[in-house]
Amino acid sequence: MPRIYKFECDTCGEIVDIGEGDRIYVIDKNGKRIIGAHSMDFRFVKRVLRESWGYNGSFSIDSKEYTEILKEKTGKVHTCICRDCLKKFEIDVELDEFICPACNSENVCLIHDFVGNTCPKCKEGKIRKKSFGIVD
Ligand SMILES: [Zn+2]
Ligand SMILES: [Zn+2]
Secondary structure (H helix, E strand, C coil): CCEEEEEEEECCCCCCEEEEEEEEEEECCCCCCCECCCCHHHHHHHHHHHHHHHHCCCCCCCCCHHHHHHHHHEEEEEEEEECCCCCCEEECCCCCCCCCCCCCCCCCCEEEHHCCCEECCCCCEEEEEEEEECCC
């Protein structure tokens, strides 16, 4: 089960993000990415496959058909943050460009790489990553 983290300022306690840093998504019939709650949210994957694609086959991970569908219709988005305007957004690092959707800046990084940066709020503390528990 995935572990989630809190990305928090060690001085003022500002929380930049809570999460794993990445989440699974399924492409629906309209080509839209539907994003799950976390990276191993297979209950959600099954629901979208059933509701959007009418997939009624075996959801067993050993089934070749299901494995193919997962490869074709799912991916992972990573939480990113813009160092210029501090917008948080999610991209598939294998498919998307590292560009901020709000200000077009290329000065963006994965939320995990934001650890150690100066806090955007108090401008004094540093962002730390702390374990925040396990989700299922
Ligand atoms: Zn701070
Ligand atoms: Zn930006």
